[in-house]
Amino acid sequence: MFSTVRIAPSILSANFMDMERDIRMLEEAGADIIHVDVMDGHFVPNLTIGVPFIKQLRAITDLPIDVHLMISNPQEQIDWYLDLDPDYVSVHIEAVPDEDELHVLLRHIRERGAHPALTLKPDMPIEVLDPFIEEVDMILVMSVFPGFSGQSYIEGSEERVAYVAQVAKERNPDLLIEVDGGISAERTAGLVCAEGADVLVAGSGVFAAEDPARAIEEIRLAGTEAQADKERA
Ligand code: DX5
Ligand code: ZN
Numbered sequence: 001m002f003s004t005v006r007i008a009p010s011i012l013s014a015n016f017m018d019m020e021r022d023i024r025m026l027e028e029a030g031a032d033i034i035h036v037d038v039m040d041g042h043f044v045p046n047l048t049i050g051v052p053f054i055k056q057l058r059a060i061t062d063l064p065i066d067v068h069l070m071i072s073n074p075q076e077q078i079d080w081y082l083d084l085d086p087d088y089v090s091v092h093i094e095a096v097p098d099e100d101e102l103h104v105l106l107r108h109i110r111e112r113g114a115h116p117a118l119t120l121k122p123d124m125p126i127e128v129l130d131p132f133i134e135e136v137d138m139i140l141v142m143s144v145f146p147g148f149s150g151q152s153y154i155e156g157s158e159e160r161v162a163y164v165a166q167v168a169k170e171r172n173p174d175l176l177i178e179v180d181g182g183i184s185a186e187r188t189a190g191l192v193c194a195e196g197a198d199v200l201v202a203g204s205g206v207f208a209a210e211d212p213a214r215a216i217e218e219i220r221l222a223g224t225e226a227q228a229d230k231e232r233a
Helices: 014-030 051-060 073-081 099-111 126-135 158-169 190-195 212-231
Strands: 006-009 034-039 065-070 088-091 117-121 139-144 178-181 201-202
Touching: 006 034, 006 178, 006 212, 014 051, 014 212, 034 051, 051 065, 051 073, 065 073, 065 201, 073 088, 073 099, 073 178, 088 099, 088 139, 099 126, 117 178, 126 139, 126 158, 139 190, 158 178, 158 190, 190 201, 190 212, 201 212
Parallel strands: 006 201, 034 065, 065 088, 088 117, 117 139, 139 178, 178 201
Antiparallel strands: none
């Protein structure tokens, strides 16, 4: 059974001086989720937004908020973010090297009412996710190195999506697979959705488009059709 692919625009590519206008635009354009890239200038070589920003964002929109934490030691600050009532919280597996500590963190995110999600850099072997598959509601497959929007999709990332889909089939059939980085309607949305992606993050693909609403629709359509073709095959 296929369903419509969900689109999560990354506001890293929005206009920070006119953010409320861009959020309203996303609401009207039918975005499903707002993807928020939190970077600490340490875990990744870029610094973005954090708690005060997300607090205000939560206050002005009812769209689900997906917080992608690209920060070192997320377990030390997780409650700051959970206090803001996010819908999804993705932590990087590299940021919490102790396996037991990561299990505790993921359970804590769920206990505090958010969907726990796990992500990893593109050079991390995908199998490191195995011990956590039952414990998360979403796996975020990075198809670029985290840090910046506007990068090119790393070829072959769809194979990592296929691996997660295969593992999830038996162990967590409701798991969502999200892909982040270099997603376009022209090619990569279809590639990853054919392998089982359900949620597509898109930054520059939406905000650099002349008509962002149309860009969202085209990415969704490309993904949904590829998923349906694969199901039929
Ligand atoms: C990269 C971020 C992405 C980024 C995606 O570190 O995690 O969410 O904003 O941007 P595009 O879609 O332009 O690759
Ligand atoms: Zn992201």
